[in-house]
Amino acid sequence: MSKFQMTFITILILTTLSGVFSRIPVQFSLPVTSVSALGTRTQVSFDMDAARAPAVTVRSRLPLLSTFAREVKNQNSQTVVGVYVPGEFALPVVQQPHGQAAYVSTEPDTITQFSLAEKYGAVGLLAHNYLSGEEFFKLKPNQYIIVLFGDGRMDYYRVTAAESYQALVPNSPYSDFVNLDDPTGKVITSSELFKHVYARPDTLVFQTCINANGDPSWGRLFVTAEKVDIRQGQIMASN
Numbered sequence: 001m002s003k004f005q006m007t008f009i010t011i012l013i014l015t016t017l018s019g020v021f022s023r024i025p026v027q028f029s030l031p032v033t034s035v036s037a038l039g040t041r042t043q044v045s046f047d048m049d050a051a052r053a054p055a056v057t058v059r060s061r062l063p064l065l066s067t068f069a070r071e072v073k074n075q076n077s078q079t080v081v082g083v084y085v086p087g088e089f090a091l092p093v094v095q096q097p098h099g100q101a102a103y104v105s106t107e108p109d110t111i112t113q114f115s116l117a118e119k120y121g122a123v124g125l126l127a128h129n130y131l132s133g134e135e136f137f138k139l140k141p142n143q144y145i146i147v148l149f150g151d152g153r154m155d156y157y158r159v160t161a162a163e164s165y166q167a168l169v170p171n172s173p174y175s176d177f178v179n180l181d182d183p184t185g186k187v188i189t190s191s192e193l194f195k196h197v198y199a200r201p202d203t204l205v206f207q208t209c210i211n212a213n214g215d216p217s218w219g220r221l222f223v224t225a226e227k228v229d230i231r232q233g234q235i236m237a238s239n
Helices: 003-022 065-072 132-138 190-198 232-238
Strands: 080-085 089-095 111-114 123-126 144-149 154-167 177-179 203-212 215-227
Touching: 065 080, 065 089, 065 144, 089 132, 132 203, 132 215, 154 203, 190 203
Parallel strands: 089 111, 123 203
Antiparallel strands: 080 089, 080 144, 111 123, 144 154, 154 177, 154 215, 203 215
């Protein structure tokens, strides 16, 4: 292969990757559980009582962490298979089909891992807000979260932030966005939002849609947690 051919192939690969990164997929629009709006904007932050879905799913008592770990274990050390939030929820995690970074499972009581986030060292967890995504609105600051892998390994995280954005083209995976906590109303691209939220190693991100103004995909909620070095017993005792 000539030097010219190698250079051309390199440019082609970089151009393709750049195109993928600038067209970051987000959650698809589907009928969802309503989230009440405050005026013309939806306030979704750690003071979430006014922004939660009014219909609260009644769930049976959470399983023990050890029981849940056995249920989701599949011997794959590289695969996230479950997420456990003491006092809130325990849900299995499924993987996106190869090459389908916009896929979000429509199965109840299921979360989907965002494959593109994994490439940047983060764990992204997606769910439609009329399904498991409604659970994401229950997360609180400093709350501990346990991520389970297929071989039984567990990583521990602590919730540090929640951000909400209006999607200017709600049903488009390539929409521009406005941070609802930014008084300047600055518009950012999907690529900029992706880098801000997901291009952060050792970060766990829960993403779901925000329903407001009659539009089930009006905005996006991101709840972020950072990896911590803490023992399981300390986490269970603090919840």
